[in-house]
Amino acid sequence: MLISPSEIKDRRANPRNDLISFDVSGQIDGGPLTHDELIGFMFNLFIGGLDTVSTNMGLQFWHLATHPQDQDALRADPTAIPHAIDELMRLRGGHHLSHLQERNNDPWRDDQTRR
Incomplete structure (x- = not known):
């Protein structure tokens, strides 16, 4: 079990600044959520x-494995890693929504028009 009944009971009695405490204080139609x-x-x-x-993570690792030039760029400039993570989450996110990107102006990627 992910959360024990004693943990839920403790959070009701001693709320903290976390998601579990928020959940146990939640209400549906004016009443508290049941244990189930x-x-x-x-x-x-x-x-x-x-x-x-x-x-x-799998999609980001796949991208880096299939784009060695991006690996090289990140090794050459590790300060670009936070930006690369943001861009990889956008570019290779695990969602099924399609998007239109007219132009890629990211300096660590090729500058091709994509549709």
């Missing part, structure tokens, strides 16, 4: 987060 609703909600958050993280 809390467990289900927390399970969905865990699975959703796990899938999102693993998918994004």
Whole structure:
């Protein structure tokens, strides 16, 4: 089990500044969430987060494995890594929405028109 019943009981009695405390104080139609609703909600958050993280990391690693010039650029300038992560999350995100990008002006990527 992801969250034990004693953890939920403790968070109700001693709320903290975290997601579990926020969840246990939540209401649906004016009433508190049941224990089963809390467990289900927390399970969905865990699975959703796990899938999102693993998918994004896998796609970013795939990109770097298939684009050695990007690996070289990041090795040459490690200060570009935070920006590269942001761009890889945008470019290779684990979502199924399509997007239109007229021009790629990112200095560490090729400058091609994409559709």
